[in-house]
Amino acid sequence: MIEMRNINKRFDAVVALQDAGLTIRDGEIMALLGSNGSGKSTLIKILAGVYGANSGEILMDGKKVTINSGFDSKNLGIATAFQEMSLIPTMSVIDNMLLGKEPTKGPGFVDHSQAKAEVQALLDRFHIVCDLDDYVNTLMPSTQYLLELAKAIATKPKVLLLDEVTAALHADEVDTAFQILRELKAEGVGMVYVTHRMKEIYEICDRATIMRNGQTITEAPVSELSLNDVVYYMTGARIDQNVGSAVSEEYNTEGAELMFEAKDVRLFPRIKDISMKVYKGEIVGIGGLEGQGQSEFIRSVLGSYHFEEGTVMYDGKTVSFKNPSEAVNADIGFVSGDRSRESIFKDRTISENLFAGRAVRGALFAFLSSKMVDKFSAEAVEKYKIRIGSLAHAAKSLSGGNQQKLAVARWIASQPKLLLLDDPTKGIDVHSRQEIHEILKGCAAEGMTIIVTSSDTDELISLADRVYIFYDGRVSGEFAGQAKNNENISAAMMGITSGKEEA
Amino acid sequence: MQKIKDAFKRFYKQPAFTGFILFMIVLILNLIFEPPAKFFSLNYLNSLFVSNTPFLLVTLGQGILMLAGLLDCSIGMQVALVNVISIMTVQEWGIPIWMGWILAILGAIAASALIGALESAVGLPSFLCSYAMTTVIKGVNVLIMPIEQGKVPKAVYKVYHNPLGGIFPTAAIIFFAVLILLYLISRTKFWKHVYAVGGNRQNAYAAGINAVGTQMKASILKGVVVGIAGICLTLMSASGNPIQCEEYGMRSLAACIMGGMGWGGWGSIGCATFGGWFYVLISNFVYYLFTWLAKIIPGFKVSSYYNNLAADVIVFLGLLVTVITNKRQRKSLKQGINETLKQLSKEEEKEDK
Numbered sequence: 053m054i055e056m057r058n059i060n061k062r063f064d065a066v067v068a069l070q071d072a073g074l075t076i077r078d079g080e081i082m083a084l085l086g087s088n089g090s091g092k093s094t095l096i097k098i099l100a101g102v103y104g105a106n107s108g109e110i111l112m113d114g115k116k117v118t119i120n121s122g123f124d125s126k127n128l129g130i131a132t133a134f135q136e137m138s139l140i141p142t143m144s145v146i147d148n149m150l151l152g153k154e155p156t157k158g159p160g161f162v163d164h165s166q167a168k169a170e171v172q173a174l175l176d177r178f179h180i181v182c183d184l185d186d187y188v189n190t191l192m193p194s195t196q197y198l199l200e201l202a203k204a205i206a207t208k209p210k211v212l213l214l215d216e217v218t219a220a221l222h223a224d225e226v227d228t229a230f231q232i233l234r235e236l237k238a239e240g241v242g243m244v245y246v247t248h249r250m251k252e253i254y255e256i257c258d259r260a261t262i263m264r265n266g267q268t269i270t271e272a273p274v275s276e277l278s279l280n281d282v283v284y285y286m287t288g289a290r291i292d293q294n295v296g297s298a299v300s301e302e303y304n305t306e307g308a309e310l311m312f313e314a315k316d317v318r319l320f321p322r323i324k325d326i327s328m329k330v331y332k333g334e335i336v337g338i339g340g341l342e343g344q345g346q347s348e349f350i351r352s353v354l355g356s357y358h359f360e361e362g363t364v365m366y367d368g369k370t371v372s373f374k375n376p377s378e379a380v381n382a383d384i385g386f387v388s389g390d391r392s393r394e395s396i397f398k399d400r401t402i403s404e405n406l407f408a409g410r411a412v413r414g415a416l417f418a419f420l421s422s423k424m425v426d427k428f429s430a431e432a433v434e435k436y437k438i439r440i441g442s443l444a445h446a447a448k449s450l451s452g453g454n455q456q457k458l459a460v461a462r463w464i465a466s467q468p469k470l471l472l473l474d475d476p477t478k479g480i481d482v483h484s485r486q487e488i489h490e491i492l493k494g495c496a497a498e499g500m501t502i503i504v505t506s507s508d509t510d511e512l513i514s515l516a517d518r519v520y521i522f523y524d525g526r527v528s529g530e531f532a533g534q535a536k537n538n539e540n541i542s543a544a545m546m547g548i549t550s551g552k553e554e555a
Numbered sequence: 556m557q558k559i560k561d562a563f564k565r566f567y568k569q570p571a572f573t574g575f576i577l578f579m580i581v582l583i584l585n586l587i588f589e590p591p592a593k594f595f596s597l598n599y600l601n602s603l604f605v606s607n608t609p610f611l612l613v614t615l616g617q618g619i620l621m622l623a624g625l626l627d628c629s630i631g632m633q634v635a636l637v638n639v640i641s642i643m644t645v646q647e648w649g650i651p652i653w654m655g656w657i658l659a660i661l662g663a664i665a666a667s668a669l670i671g672a673l674e675s676a677v678g679l680p681s682f683l684c685s686y687a688m689t690t691v692i693k694g695v696n697v698l699i700m701p702i703e704q705g706k707v708p709k710a711v712y713k714v715y716h717n718p719l720g721g722i723f724p725t726a727a728i729i730f731f732a733v734l735i736l737l738y739l740i741s742r743t744k745f746w747k748h749v750y751a752v753g754g755n756r757q758n759a760y761a762a763g764i765n766a767v768g769t770q771m772k773a774s775i776l777k778g779v780v781v782g783i784a785g786i787c788l789t790l791m792s793a794s795g796n797p798i799q800c801e802e803y804g805m806r807s808l809a810a811c812i813m814g815g816m817g818w819g820g821w822g823s824i825g826c827a828t829f830g831g832w833f834y835v836l837i838s839n840f841v842y843y844l845f846t847w848l849a850k851i852i853p854g855f856k857v858s859s860y861y862n863n864l865a866a867d868v869i870v871f872l873g874l875l876v877t878v879i880t881n882k883r884q885r886k887s888l889k890q891g892i893n894e895t896l897k898q899l900s901k902e903e904e905k906e907d908k
Contacts, residue, residue, distance in 0.1 A: 122761050138761055142754040142820040147747050152762040160743040185565065192892050222899055320897055 053077045053242060054099070054130075054211055059108035061094055061266075068094045069105070070266040076211055076242040081233065083253045083274065084246045086263035087286050087341075087509070087542055092246055095263070096213050099244075100132045101125035131209035133201045133217060141189035146171045148188055149203055178202045179228050194221050201229060205236065212236065212243045218252060230256050248341050250279060250546055262286055279548060287542040308332060310365075311501040312470060314353070317362030322348045324525030326362075330470075330503055335496045337516030338505040341545050344522040346505040350474045353503075354386050355379045367469060385409065385463030389475035391452070395459040398448040402440055402458065403429030405447045409462040428465065436461040436491055453484025460488055464495055471495070473504040477511060489515050509541050523547040570822045573877055574814030574829030581836040588843035601718050603835070604726035605791055609634060610803060611730055611831040612784035615737065616777040617807035618827025623773035624753035624819035625674050626681045627667070629689040630781060631803030632696065635796065637663050637785020639696045642705035642795035652711060659789075660782030664775055666692060671774025676767050689804065696797035705795035715790035729787060733780060737824045740776070749773050754820025810834045813873045834870065841866045 054076045061069040069091045076082055086092040097103045099110070101122040110117055112128060119125050125132075132138075139148050149171045155163040171184055180198050182191055188199070198221070204212060214233075218226045233243065233256060245257055253260060253274060261271045262285040269285045308331035315327050322345040330336045338346050352359050353366075355373030363370050366382070373379040376386065388394035397405055406429040411420075429443050438457045440450065447455060456476060463471055473492075477485040492515065496502055506512050512519050519536050521529040521544035529544030531537075566572060586594055593599055613630055620626050627633075641659035645652055670688050674681045719725045740746055748769045751759035756766050788800065814830025816822030841862050849855045 123763065126763070138758050140751050140754040140758050140820065142817070143747075143750050147750065151747065151751055151759070152764055154744045154747055156744055160745065161739075162742055162744055162747065164742075185568075187568075192895065320893065321900070 053113060055111040056095070056099065057109050057111070059095065059098060059110075060106045061091075061098065061103065062106055068266055069098075071108075071268075072263065072266060073268045074099075074244070074261055075271065076244055077259075078210075078242050079237050079240045080258045081237060081243045081245055081256055083257035083260040084244050084263070085253070085260055085282060085286060087545065090263040090286070091266040092263050093215070094266075096132075096215065096244055096246060099125065099130060099211075100134075100213055101130075126207070129210035130213065131204040131207050131211070132213045132215075133197075133204040134213075134215045139188050139196060139200060139203070142187065144185045144187055145175075145182055145191075145199065146184040148199065149174060149206065153207075174202050174206055178232065179225075194225055197221060198225060198229070201232075205232070209241060212241055213246075214243060215246045216248070217245070218247065218249065226252075248546060250282065250548070253282075264288065283539065283543050283546070283548070287538050308334070311367060312353075312503070313365040314349075315363045315365070317349075317352070317359040317364065319345075319348055319352055319357060319359050322525055323352070323359070326522070326525070326527055328520050328527065328530075330501055332501050333496055333499045334518065335492060335502040335504065335516050337512040337519040338503065338522060339507075339509060339512045339519055339541055339545065340522035340528075342507060345525045346522050347474050349522070350386075350472050350503070350505055353379075354384065354472060380409075380468075383467075383469040385466065385468035385471040387456075387459050387463055387471070387473040387476050389456075389473075389478040391455050391459065395462075396447050396455050398455075399446055401444050402433070402438075402447055402450070403443040405458050406432050406462050406465065409466045432461045432465045436464070437487060451481075451484075453480040453487075456480050457484060457488060457491075460491060464491065464500075467500070469501060471500055471502045473502065475505050475507055478507065485511070509538055509545075512541060513537065521545055569825070570815040570817070571825035571829055572815065573880060574826050574833065577813055577833045577873055577877070578829040578836070581833050581840060584840045585836050585843070588840070588847065597718055597722075597724070600727065601724040603839075604724045604730060605716055607835045608726040608730050609784045609788040609791060609800070610806070610835065611828075612733060612780055612787065613800075613803045614807040614810045614827050614831035614834070615733060615824060616780040616784065618811050618814075618816060618822065618824055618830075619737070619749075619773055619777045619780065621808075621811050621816050621818065622753050622820060622822060623749045623770050624756065625671065625770055625774065626685065626808060626818075627670055627688075627777070628682065628685040628804040628808070629666075629670065629692050630685075630777075630807055631800040632689050632692040633663050633666050633778075633781050634785045634788055634800045634803060635696050635798060636666060636692055637782055638789045638792075638795055638799070639700045639797050641786060641789050642707070643699050646705050652708070656786050659785060660779065663782035663785060664778035667774045667778030667781060668771065671771050671777075675770035675774070685804075689801065693798055693801070700795050700797045703794065703796045707789060707793040709793075712790045712793045715787065726787065726791075729783065733783060734824070734828065737780075741824060745769070745772060750820050752820075806834060807831070809870055809874060813870070813877050815877065833873065837869050837873075838862070838866045841869070 054074075056072070056074045059069050059072045060067075072091060072095055074082070074084070074095055084092045084096065094103060098105050099119065101119045101124050104120060110119060117128060119128070140151070143151070146167055150167055155166045155170065157163040168184060175182070175184075178198050178201070180195060180202065182195060188196060191199070197217075201214075201217065217229055221229060236243065245253075247253065257274050259271060260274050260277055260282070262269045262282065264286055310329060311332040311334075312330040313328070317326050318324060322343070324345075326345070326349060328336070338349065340346055348357060351357050353364060355375045355378055358372070364372065366384070371382065373382070379386070392398065397408065403426050407425045410428065426443055432438075433440060433443065436457055438450075438454050438461060440454070447458060450458065460473075460476060471492075477488055489511075492502055492504070496517075504515065506515070513536055516536070518530065518532040519541060520527050521531075521541060523545065524547060528547055529540065531540055531544075566575075589599070613634060617627065617630055637659040640662045641652075641655045644650055644658050645655040666688075670685055673679045673684050673688075715725050717725065719728060748759065748764045751762065751764055752766045752769045759769075760766050789795070810830035810833065811822070811827050812830070813833055814822070814826035814828070816826045816830070845857060845862055845865070
């Protein structure tokens with residue numbers, strides 16, 4: 053059995069874990085629960101040797117152990133099946149399953165017949181149907197994931213860490229996987245299961261550890277926890293029994309001009325059926341756990357991806373942008389939370405960065421004086437309070453928060469009718485976040501329409517007029533006014549509507 | 556029959572398949588000009604192997620590196636290094652020829668290990684690092700042998716130039732010996748690790764594989780193969796030249812890609828073999844084509860420059876075809892997977908209802 057005690061972990065200034073703890077008993081499946089950013093992933097990654105803890109101790113069978121790397125973790129008999137695949141896509145199934153522990157005969161030759169027998173037995177146990185010589189990158193994602201699981205179990209671990217095992221699997225494969233987990237349990241293997249699917253916790257787990265804000269809040273047998281309790285421990289408040297009852301009455305849309313409407317849009321595999329309306333001058337938030345289709349939705353509106361079904365209405369017309377450039381020319385702006393990849397040109401100057409949004413419009417070879425660019429940028433810097441040394445400095449000289457303000461200011465300065473933001477305040481300081489909120493609210497008051505996704509519930513509550521929650525590619529809740537509170541949103545994020553979980 | 560079908564199916568899935576097809580096409584083109592009876596005659600094959608074994612071996616060496624996720628543009632200059640050491644040590648120090656050869660092969664191993672270390676352990680970008688090393692090795696070559704000189708005793712190079720016992724080309728024996736050696740190595744644990752490291756270094760490391768160690772071993776193995784290639788070159792030319800074979804670097808890379816290899820962890824020694832032969836036979840074909848054109852068109856005469864141009868254009872087209880077909884294959888595969896997934900999720904939805 054493993055016990056983690058008083059684990060602390062900081063990423064720069066952000067405290068991810070604060071005196072967190074976790075106990076894994078032999079032959080027991082422990083559910084590890086918590087909302088986004090509660091620290092549950094960090095906690096099991098410390099156990100897997102991916103991160104090192106700043107302080108705290110890990111005991112194994114009562115003895116203190118140190119885990120500094122993946123090797124240490126493996127040597128202690130801890131195996132992991134994470135969603136980030138450890139398989140090598142360009143190698144065959146058989147080579148992957150035995151990688152690093154190939155059976156040999158003679159001077160280092162791989163014993164092919166024994167290898168085949170070993171791997172085939174493993175595949176049979178998991179009901180995986182594939183040719184042993186198939187390359188892994190030609191298999192379906194769910195098969196790859198089962199292989200990942202099979203590979204972890206093949207090491208005969210004492211402890212198995214599972215992260216969202218079932219997210220990639222189909223119903224019958226989930227049954228197989230659970231059957232195997234039960235067998236392992238009977239063999240005395242201790243397991244930690246991180247998941248967002250409540251139904252599965254009741255089906256397979258024995259005990260649950262619930263985390264909030266980097267702290268371990270409670271640990272109890274699953275049978276003693278109701279759904280209501282789980283949400284309570286995760287958010288600190290009880291579920292309102294009227295959860296999910298559409299928009300609360302007090303939200304008045306009469307007289308408002310409909311600016312954007314998505315109707316039954318789908319994009320395989322992430323977006324299954326989403327409809328939403330956004331009115332002029334409104335800030336609409338999109339929330340949900342990671343990977344429920346939020347960023348795909350935003351990017352499909354922008355024309356970076358394309359919806360397969362359904363229609364999008366924008367500014368009175370049905371639209372389907374071929375690429376983001378078309379969308380920008382139709383007065384849509386887009387701010388990504390992924391600064392380094394999708395918004396900031398870090399080696400270019402601040403004024404160039406600010407002007408970039410404007411530069412897309414107009415003729416390609418139109419004359420552009422540096423005076424014009426600087427004037428435009430100087431105004432933007434002053435208006436949006438971006439703390440800079442000089443306009444001519446490189447964007448990377450700014451702090452993350454100011455860089456993000458730069459990205460927001462870039463688009464706002466070009467006055468789009470609709471501004472799309474994908475988790476714009478991810479990983480930036482509280483103060484900059486506050487300022488970005490104020491900028492956005494100011495713009496909305498002047499008539500700009502804003503759609504913003506966020507992984508942070510508090511941000512959704514304080515920033516958005518109305519919030520849609522995505523769960524598994526569908527809208528699981530829509531809240532405004534009083535109903536737009538932490539408990540309701542958290543419950544909808546877990547797919548719980550009206551106090552019950554969606555099947 | 557079923558067995559043959561299955562075997563073909565398996566081969567069709569192999570990365571070497573495109574290389575094999577290209578090889579067959581160009582072989583047939585060659586046979587148009589040289590009837591099989593002549594093409595497959597002992598003399599003809601002998602001369603083909605004599606002049607091309609150095610390049611074919613270099614391509615195998617490059618293939619080993621590419622599988623391990625490295626590459627080496629200076630591989631051609633290393634062949635010249637072997638040539639230079641094997642000639643000069645014997646000429647200047649008066650040591651026996653075989654001893655000079657061993658020193659020369661050790662030289663190739665040292666150069667390969669150095670470049671392997673710079674790319675793998677230090678982490679320099681492979682292409683730039685090995686490109687820069689081309690100049691460095693050239694400099695070393697010229698230091699050892701300032702101008703073209705030296706010779707190999709006739710009794711020694713005759714063995715390479717003539718079929719062994721009048722039955723089988725000696726050069727071919729060397730080529731196939733290296734191929735068999737690599738085949739044996741390909742059945743070891745080490746080889747699996749080469750693929751793993753080339754395919755995804757991080758994941759290989761997480762599986763407990765020493766990534767740097769594996770890449771270093773692959774570099775040294777490539778050094779041995781390059782050493783043998785250099786000895787073959789020395790026997791072929793029977794003289795020393797410090798600045799020859801530079802073009803082998805890029806050509807061997809192109810040959811490997813055409814044979815179906817990817818950048819790191821994708822492909823096989825078969826890819827390098829077929830790719831190398833494709834390159835050799837293309838030059839052959841273009842030579843025939845131009846000679847034939849000169850015969851039927853009065854006054855048609857072109858310099859060898861145009862021979863090379865035509866050959867390289869064909870190679871470029873070959874590369875284009877390989878890259879495009881690979882892309883298509885991947886795309887259709889992805890679509891297929893997506894379609895199946897959609898089908899499944901629809902079925903699940905129905906069941907739910």
